[in-house]
Amino acid sequence: MIYKALTIAGSDSGGGAGIQADLKTFSAFNVHGMSAITSVTAQNTLDIRAIFYLPSPMVKKQIECIIEDIGVDSAKTGMLGNEKIIKAVASTISKAFKKKEFPVVVDPVMVAKSGVYLLQESAVDAFIKHIIPLAYIITPNKYEAEKLTGIKIKGKEDVKKCAKEIKKLGAHAVIIKGGHIGENATDILFHKGKFTEYEGRRLRGCTHGTGCSFSAAITANLAKGYNIEESIKIAKKFISTAIKYGVKIGHGHCPVNPISWIAIEAEKWKVYEELKMAVNKLLNDNIIDLIPEVGMNFAYALPYPYAKEMKDVASVEGRIVRAGEKARGGEIKFGSSRHLAKAILKAMEHNREMRAVMNIRYDKNILKKAKEIFSISFYNRQQEPAKIKKQEGATIPWGIEQAIKRVGKVPDIIYHEGDIGKEPMILILGKNPEDVLKKLTKLKI
Numbered sequence: 173m174i175y176k177a178l179t180i181a182g183s184d185s186g187g188g189a190g191i192q193a194d195l196k197t198f199s200a201f202n203v204h205g206m207s208a209i210t211s212v213t214a215q216n217t218l219d220i221r222a223i224f225y226l227p228s229p230m231v232k233k234q235i236e237c238i239i240e241d242i243g244v245d246s247a248k249t250g251m252l253g254n255e256k257i258i259k260a261v262a263s264t265i266s267k268a269f270k271k272k273e274f275p276v277v278v279d280p281v282m283v284a285k286s287g288v289y290l291l292q293e294s295a296v297d298a299f300i301k302h303i304i305p306l307a308y309i310i311t312p313n314k315y316e317a318e319k320l321t322g323i324k325i326k327g328k329e330d331v332k333k334c335a336k337e338i339k340k341l342g343a344h345a346v347i348i349k350g351g352h353i354g355e356n357a358t359d360i361l362f363h364k365g366k367f368t369e370y371e372g373r374r375l376r377g378c379t380h381g382t383g384c385s386f387s388a389a390i391t392a393n394l395a396k397g398y399n400i401e402e403s404i405k406i407a408k409k410f411i412s413t414a415i416k417y418g419v420k421i422g423h424g425h426c427p428v429n430p431i432s433w434i435a436i437e438a439e440k441w442k443v444y445e446e447l448k449m450a451v452n453k454l455l456n457d458n459i460i461d462l463i464p465e466v467g468m469n470f471a472y473a474l475p476y477p478y479a480k481e482m483k484d485v486a487s488v489e490g491r492i493v494r495a496g497e498k499a500r501g502g503e504i505k506f507g508s509s510r511h512l513a514k515a516i517l518k519a520m521e522h523n524r525e526m527r528a529v530m531n532i533r534y535d536k537n538i539l540k541k542a543k544e545i546f547s548i549s550f551y552n553r554q555q556e557p558a559k560i561k562k563q564e565g566a567t568i569p570w571g572i573e574q575a576i577k578r579v580g581k582v583p584d585i586i587y588h589e590g591d592i593g594k595e596p597m598i599l600i601l602g603k604n605p606e607d608v609l610k611k612l613t614k615l616k617i
Contacts, residue, residue, distance in 0.1 A: 175203045175395040178238055179388065180231070180261055181250025181281070182211035182223075182290070188419075188427025189284075189381035190250060196430040197388035200410070203395050206242060208234035210261075211253050217380060217422030219286040225253045228260035235264045244268070245395035248277040248387050251290045255298040262302035275308035275394045278343070279387035280316045285380050285425045296320075305342030309363075309400055311387045312338070313349045328360070335362035345400050349383070359408070363400055370408050378418020378426035385430050386411045417477050432478070439474050440506065443486050447472040447528075448504045450605030451488055454612075459492075459499050462532040462612075465595050467491030468499075469531055471512035472605055476524040485513035511568055512599075515586075518572040519601055523582040526601050528608045534596035538615050539587060542598075545614055546584035549575040553591035584611055 177198050184190035191207045198205030210231050214222040238244065247265070252258050265276060280299065282291040291299065300320060304310060312334075314325050321337040323330060335346040345363040350356065350372075359370040389407035390400075398406065413436070414428035421427070429435075451470055462468065471487040473479040487509030490502035507513075516529045532538070542548050551571035560566045575586040582601060590596035600615070602608035 175392075176206060176242060176245050177203045177388075177391050177395045178206045178208065178235070178244045178247040179250060179391070180208045180210060180235065180247065180252070181279075181384070182213055182253065183209050184381075185212075185214055186216045186380075186422070186427070188217065188425075189384045193381040193384040193427070193430060194248065194250065194388040194391075197385045197410075198392050200430050200433040201389065201392035201396070203245075203392040206238050206244070208238065208261075210257050211251055215284070215286075217424035217426055219424070220284055220288040223253070223288075223290075225257060228256040231257050232260040232264050235261065235268075239264075239268045243272075244274050246275045246277070246391045248279060248391040249303060250279050250384055250387070251281040252299065252303070253290065253295070254292050255295040258295055258298045258302055262306060265306055269306075275391075276306050277387050277391045277394065278303055278307035278310040279383055280310060280312050280320065281383070282316050282319060300341055304338065307343040307345075308394070309345040309347060309390065310338060310343045311347050311349060311383070311390070313383060317348045328358075331360050332362070332367055335360060335367070338362075347404060349386070359404070361401070361404060368401065370404060372408055372412060375412060375415045377415055378420060378428055379415055380425040380427040381430075382411060382415065382428055385414055385428050388430075416480075420477070429477075436474065436478050439478055440486075443472050443474055444504055444506075447486050447605050450609055451492075451501055451504065453609060455492070455499050455501055460494060460497065463492060463494055463499060464531065464533045464597060467493045468533075469509050469512050470605065470608070471509050471516055471529050473513070473516050473520060473527045475527065476520065479517060479520055479527070482510060482513040482517075483507035485509065485516060487512055510565065514565060514568045515572050515599060516601070518569040519576070519582045522576050525603050526582045528602045528605050530600045530608050530612065532598050532600065532612070534587065534589070534598055538598060539585075541615055542585045546611065547579060547581065548585040548587070549579045549583045550587045550589075551575045551578075553588050553594060556591075 179191050179194035182190045195205040212224045317334040321334045323334050331348050338346045347361040350358040357372040357374045361368040389410045390403045393403035393406050414430050417429045417432035419427050419429050469491045473485045486506045488501045489505040489508040492501040519526050551574040560570045587598045600611050
């Protein structure tokens with residue numbers, strides 16, 4: 173079955189909010205996205221330069237065409253702009269409801285991140301009268317809830333009062349977003365006479381398009397048959413991911429990344445497959461003499477911007493060790509290597525393309541050959557500052573940073589000569605596991 177969701181909203185030329193964010197979000201949930209454009213904005217991450225509202229008959233025609241042929245499993249409204257568009261949207265949806273009802277998520281877009289008003293003051297009453305009664309769920313933020321009710325929100329009890337008042341205006345359910353209320357981003361849902369709180373951490377970073385993407389995520393999941401509570405839970409997780417891996421573009425409010433929801437899982441599979449293939453090649457080769465006393469490992473990180481923590485780096489669980497005359501390794505698993513994960517994450521801070529690393533036994537002859545064909549650097553563990561030594565897990569990031577600074581780039585080879593109780597080691601870095609294996613082959617003596 174193909175699920176279908178319609179967004180009735182404005183176009184953001186910067187691609188961060190509006191129908192652009194909605195359609196990306198629908199795609200992230202494998203829902204076919206359709207759009208009825210209400211307005212065209214000239215905007216970027218800094219501000220909105222101009223707004224052109226489409227004639228209301230054109231908005232109406234877009235909605236009618238979609239409903240008559242393709243059909244709608246759920247819909248959402250975003251930026252509606254003026255009274256004529258509001259009335260056109262309301263009448264068209266109401267007419268469609270006579271044949272088949274579908275859930276409508278109302279995102280009462282009023283003000284842009286830059287402070288520009290997106291709903292004309294003269295249109296607020298029309299919005300309350302014509303759009304809110306169509307809402308299966310409405311998703312106002314603090315400002316929007318205050319505007320719709322006239323209640324000043326100072327705390328949780330005010331939020332609940334607002335939710336009840338908005339419910340009286342005709343909405344089936346109300347969720348007031350907590351991104352602008354208090355220290356935690358706690359959303360409060362009022363549905364079927366009871367309140368449900370959805371707690372979340374306030375996330376900093378790229379937040380342009382947060383409201384659009386959140387409401388679009390609810391819309392997509394309603395289209396797939398999830399109920400309101402389930403759709404909100406999924407949408408909360410989704411928007412946290414979209415903010416965490418936001419698209420750092422422009423010089424103002426950078427946008428969320430809706431595609432991260434599926435991109436991370438897709439990239440994990442690619443990383444797993446590539447590393448597994450490389451490790452199998454390695455184990456079938458004669459590498460016994462290259463395995464250090466502490467064991468060998470091979471790590472591969474997710475691409476930027478998804479590699480942030482150790483859990484974002486895949487490696488060989490239990491390392492690669494000697495087993496008689498052969499090498500033996502465990503399963504490929506994310507988060508299983510602490511040392512190499514920290515090494516490659518630090519290297520990626522300087523060169524996002526260098527995502528793979530392997531450690532091999534320290535050998536002066538190997539280093540001699542490496543100096544002839546590769547860029548090479550080192551760090552001296554005996555020069556490690558006392559405060560770094562005291563911090564658990566701080567040595568490797570410090571060492572990699574020192575080695576990179578020494579040559580002004582991420583080299584192919586980084587080594588250290590050990591310290592008291594610490595085995596000397598050679599690291600081979602590359603763009604991917606295959607790249608590391610090619611470098612290893614050239615180093616064999």
